[in-house]
Amino acid sequence: MFKDAFVTEKPPIKNRRPLTLRDVSEASGVSEMTVSRVLRNRGDVSQATRERVLEASKELGYVPNKIAGALASQRVNLVAVVIPSLSNMVFPEVLTGINEVLDETPLQPVVGVTNYDPEREQKVLYEMLSWRPSGVIIAGLEHSDAAKAMLKAAGIPVVEIMDTDGQAIDACVGISHRRAGRKMAQAILKAGYRNIGFLGTKMPLDHRARKRFEGFTEVLAKEGVEIADREFYEGGSALAKGREMTEVMLKRTPELDFLYYSNDMIGAGGLLYCLDQGISVPGQIGLAGFNGVELLDGLPRQLATMDACRVEIGRAAARIIADRTTEAGDSGGGERVELTPMIQPGDTLSRR
Template sequence: MSEMTVSRVLRNRGDVSEKTRARVVAAAKRLGYVPNKIAGALASNRVNLVAVIVPSLSNLVFPEMLAGVDEVLADTPLQPVVGTTNYDPEKEERTLFEMLSWRPSGVIIAGLEHTEASRAMLAGCGVPVVEVMDVDGQPVDAAVGISHWRGGYEVGTEIVARGYRQVAVLGTSMEGDHRARKRIEGLERALHEAGTPPPEHITYAGWSGFAKGREMTAAVLERRPATDFLFYTNDLTGAGGLLYALEQGFDVGDGLGLAGFGSFSLLDGLPRKLATVDSRRRETGQVAARIVAGMHVFEGDDRHVEFAPSFLPGDTMRPRRA
């Protein structure tokens, strides 16, 4: 077997029979051989990596989006490499700089809000850039996800349609979580248009979880006992609030309504099914990966791919009024 044939197999180039390819791959595995992709990239100026940058891996929102990316790229030569930012725009800037220095073949990055330097790097990197999980803004290249403002607005209209009046919003205090902010803004607009009093606000620092939801729920109900609806900006805090309300004997649904955001299947075993909004995370990752891999065709000049957020009433809200 010639050196050229071995080189073709290891670089995945040229026509080589499947039998020959299998022999070369088997020999490489026995020897522990790993090709030098950096050397191979010198000619093309790119490596087969896709930079995927998200705020966190501990928040269940982002691993599900990443699963969608991986499902599509598994059938291509491209490999996702993940970096996290902790919702810190300066850290995002540093992470983006380092990942772009490897000359990836594409970038998938959460959100539309970035520092001026990050936007400049994204605009000048020369590869497909897909901003995911949000479409409320102008992308550098392409955007895929839902409108979080619209999702919040839909929750607000459902709250009003089901007769609730004294609303509280329980969410994160992290300034970098722009998607949570947009949900709240959409909800507040719907309440305002219906003449419902402005909602009470309570926030938490750090990462979301059941404990944060329980703490905030106890605090807001003690501070404003007349509250009849609690909107949590994510399902994890909502689940903690639901468990607290049930333990304390509240009439969940009819007397006290609750809703979260995100539609996490992990929470399907709760005593009541929490009202929520499906943010279409896996589909977002799948479409973003297709764009990076050159497999997606846009309709016209609009490079937004917007999914409709689906409201799911669950068992924690009254029926709609006739």
């Protein structure tokens, strides 16, 4: 038919059906299997045909169909990464660590965002698992029962990250937020502060912030100190919120001599507020945040904080997945990596 001749001559960009291995095999005069071998660098293929195939493939602009490939080989080089948010900076940094390690493997991360919503987490997880990834990296140890069941049933490596205070499904990489809270409390008490205020996010769903808070109050309680005031926020620009909350709290409870913020962003806001108001830091009032975000480097004074080891968490988690998918006898299971965050006293903690 004319039409066919046409199509063969110069595929009119539009109604051209997608290229397959067959097209490449015909163009290079070998079997589809050989083309497949060349494209995957697997098995014995002579240099001559290899070149011929590669050329034909490039010529046509062929892009392999991984869907078909994955189905046939029962192997998917994807790693599902499920995190609560991208606007927190914490998680992009974790992703950086994951990328770093996976870049040297055939594995590829796929990110899903839950917005701190367990229901959404479950949905996202279901979606991701339906692509049959080689592994899952998921933030937190708290998940819906259904989500836990899915993870257990998936039969793939699962690494829960960020937090080690709790029962992991399989492997686990993170820091103990409870301990982090305790450490900070100790440091603050040691510096001599006694009237301590806490400022943070509303915590029903931010389990890690909650655990830090619990560890924090636990140590204070042992010394007979109670949180003198507290304030919680939700949404909005964290920096601005930090400002506002600090103002509110200092007006309400002027005798405070220390403010512990559940993250560096609101802490930075508080710091800026104090400096604005001419409040002497850390003399009159001490401040500390949590996370060690890079941002802080540019502030007029260095906020005391605690590094959450974000990049390292990402790296370690990715390494576990990579090792387990590579190693023949899919060895391990249940790895547990607890990193130790260090206090960075900055300029706002020691009372000189």
